[in-house]
Amino acid sequence: MKTTLFSLALAFLGVTANPTRRAIDDDTVLNFALTLEYLEADFYAGALKKFNAQAFAAAGFPAWVHGRFVEIGQHESAHVEFLQKALGSKATQKCSYSFPYTDPKSFAALSQVLEGVGVSAYAGAAQFIKNPDYLTAAASILPTEARHASWIAAAVNSFSPWSGPFDAPLGLSSVYHLAAGFIVPGSCPSTNPSFPVKAFPSLLFDKAVPGSTSAITYDKSASNSDQVYVAYFTGLQTLFEKVTNGHVLVPSSLSGQVYAVVTTNSKAATDADIVAGPAVLVFERDSKGNLIKA
Structure with missing residues (x-):
């Protein structure tokens, strides 16, 4: 549940x-x-x-x-x-x-x-x-x-x-x-100031489990690159994994609330590099670091 x-x-x-x-x-x-x-x-x-x-x-x-x-x-x-x-x-x-x-x-x-x-x-x-x-x-x-x-x-x-x-x-x-995702479209007052942000397409993981691969879904037309990567934001680290045939490895070290984006750069995930996401991933571990499967 x-x-x-x-x-x-x-x-x-x-x-x-x-x-x-x-x-x-x-x-x-x-x-x-x-x-x-x-x-x-x-x-x-x-x-x-x-x-x-x-x-x-x-x-x-x-x-x-x-x-x-x-x-x-x-x-x-x-x-x-x-x-x-x-x-x-x-x-x-x-x-x-x-x-x-x-x-x-x-x-x-x-x-x-x-x-x-x-x-x-x-x-x-x-x-x-x-x-x-x-x-x-x-x-x-x-x-x-x-x-x-x-x-x-x-x-x-x-x-x-x-x-x-x-x-x-x-x-x-x-x-x-x-x-x-929680703001009703068209509901914000037109007088509100704009924000210096870039809109990204959504990113979905089929089944994200640390240490295994998962299929991902996103709008591929948003990228002009044949090769993309998933960047995982975890603590102060960013971990990069290559996407192959629509699948990507979920690093075994991930714990707690993690954010994932698709990027065209294997070493960077700035607004200029990101083409989808972030997705929010939540992984629960016990005090000894063991993954808990609910």
Whole structure:
């Protein structure tokens, strides 16, 4: 059941948009963060309105789980208010969102993935922040998001609370690709600022298991190269594997939440190289590093 819930959550990620590219400044980074915080705040508000404490109990969760999710939702709303105040009249506005949860268990599974993406988003965007006050604020939000992700993974979903000694930072385009799957097309106000991101086609793995090969599916017309590779973002490492006849090796060392993209370069995975993805892959291991098959 756990594998099924995560598959449903991950399969929804990957719808792209067509934003306009422009320079990255502090306002751009803060508005990018605000876009993600709007999404997360709406995610919790909608689910907790639909599923009360009794629904969580009926799904088999301890009584305290619902209350903690309420707290997380309050944190996300506080992040929204903080960023709105920092940006003032430059603040982007909310869009409408759609999430594929159907019950408290699928909500919890998707929550774990979203919080992990949020951690990777803040880690990846930090390099662009020039104002030290903004950097400090982002550094304050980041560990809170990480605490959310760890609590949901370990206490709620019985997963490892971390992916390893480092989290994987993600670029703006990769984060936007993942977030756009939950934004209702055409729902964002036309006055919202554009983001300097590139839209990528989706990437799907047939069956990703560390140490084995998997078939992958993506729009091959997006690449002008006969040879492509899959780059796996895991912690501060990027591992590259050659794609052969539509199949690729899933490295045996992968653990926790990993991101994968198709790239034309065997040594780089920048926006100029990526042709599809990222896909989100989740691999659970025990404290001795053994892969757990749910």
